[in-house]
Amino acid sequence: MELAELLDNARRNEALLKRLQAFELQLLSAQNWQDFLTLLLEALPSQFDLDAVSLRICDPDGELKSSMLQSLDIDQGALLNQIEFKVSLPIARADVIETPPPWRSGLRLPLMRGGEYLGQLIMYASREDRFTPGMATDFMQHLAAVIAACLVMVRQSEAQALMALTDPLTGAENRRGFERVYRREWARGQRQHHVFSMVLMDIDHFKKVNDVHGHGTGDRVLKNLCRTLKSTIRPTDHIGRLGGEEFALLLPGCQPDQLTNVVSRVQESIREMQVLNDSGKRVPVTASGAFISVTPRPHQDLSVEQVLDHLDKYLYKAKAAGRNLFLPAESA
Numbered sequence: 001m002e003l004a005e006l007l008d009n010a011r012r013n014e015a016l017l018k019r020l021q022a023f024e025l026q027l028l029s030a031q032n033w034q035d036f037l038t039l040l041l042e043a044l045p046s047q048f049d050l051d052a053v054s055l056r057i058c059d060p061d062g063e064l065k066s067s068m069l070q071s072l073d074i075d076q077g078a079l080l081n082q083i084e085f086k087v088s089l090p091i092a093r094a095d096v097i098e099t100p101p102p103w104r105s106g107l108r109l110p111l112m113r114g115g116e117y118l119g120q121l122i123m124y125a126s127r128e129d130r131f132t133p134g135m136a137t138d139f140m141q142h143l144a145a146v147i148a149a150c151l152v153m154v155r156q157s158e159a160q161a162l163m164a165l166t167d168p169l170t171g172a173e174n175r176r177g178f179e180r181v182y183r184r185e186w187a188r189g190q191r192q193h194h195v196f197s198m199v200l201m202d203i204d205h206f207k208k209v210n211d212v213h214g215h216g217t218g219d220r221v222l223k224n225l226c227r228t229l230k231s232t233i234r235p236t237d238h239i240g241r242l243g244g245e246e247f248a249l250l251l252p253g254c255q256p257d258q259l260t261n262v263v264s265r266v267q268e269s270i271r272e273m274q275v276l277n278d279s280g281k282r283v284p285v286t287a288s289g290a291f292i293s294v295t296p297r298p299h300q301d302l303s304v305e306q307v308l309d310h311l312d313k314y315l316y317k318a319k320a321a322g323r324n325l326f327l328p329a330e331s332a
């Protein structure tokens with residue numbers, strides 16, 4: 001190799017190394033999925049002459065996917081299209097791989113951290129000579145090690161953030177978590193003219209459940225209710241436990257004409273719940289509630305407290321009318 005060519009190669013390597021170091025520093029400061037995934041799936045390809053990047057993540061119990069779904073706004077959900085969540089993945093070493101069209105070369109990098117196999121990062125190029133068999137991949141393998149460490153850090157910090165916003169008994173969002181969801185949905189609605197719906201509900205005669213069957217059975221009712229609600233509404237909907245036996249639902253994209261159906265389904269699923277007391281006897285459960293569709297408008301501000309206070313008046317009417325009843329609230 002000519003000296004000039006060697007120097008040119010060295011300069012290119014040095015420039016690549018500098019870019020990698022700067023990129024790694026950015027990655028290390030990512031605290032949440034949005035920053036981490038945007039860097040990995042959008043910044044990485046543009047900064048390193050790649051045409052696309054995808055992630056395959058080992059996620060046997062679906063925890064990572066649900067953490068990302070919780071943390072990302074729905075309009076950032078496109079990032080998730082570049083991620084495959086796998087129940088299991090065969091361990092693969094760093095290698096140049098065959099790629100489907102339109103890509104003409106690709107590199108697969110394993111993501112390992114402390115002996116845990118986290119998944120793979122796949123880089124695609126439309127140039128055939130971008131990745132060639134036998135090429136040196138040490139820089140990229142180093143990058144993969146940093147990505148794996150950051151993935152573990154972000155997983156942990158997202159889990160901690162989620163814990164602070166989650167009700168430990170039922171796994172529903174706590175009041176703070178629910179307020180955060182509302183603020184996000186309100187802002188998204190203003191940006192994109194999205195409607196969302198809200199339901200406020202309260203278990204009927206819950207004090208009696210506790211008094212007659214004991215606190216343990218009362219807790220089981222609350223846990224069962226959340227499980228039931230989760231399986232009745234969409235995975236992108238939100239359940240908040242606002243206090244004792246009071247819950248709220250936030251249903252993004254749920255139009256007024258669909259809301260009555262959703263509420264009937266919710267009511268039905270609560271009535272069908274099979275909760276047993278300590279003697280194995282079924283405890284019948286019903287709830288009362290109120291519901292409304294919210295259309296965020298630009299330059300308007302309607303807080304979650306205002307919506308909930310408004311719904312509370314209708315919930316009170318439903319209780320007064322004999323319970324086991326959900327009433328539509330007039331627009332706020």
Ligand SMILES: Nc1nc2c(ncn2[C@@H]2O[C@H](COP(=O)(O)OP(=O)(O)OP(=O)(O)O)[C@@H](O)[C@H]2O)c(=O)[nH]1
Binds near residue numbers: 202207215
């Ligand atoms: N088991 C259990 N009970 C709780 C929890 N949080 C609140 N409660 C109980 O929920 C009951 C709520 O009672 P009330 O506010 O009188 O309402 P209610 O009996 O459901 O009556 P209505 O709402 O009018 O139908 C109280 O007995 C609280 O102690 C909890 O985490 N676990």
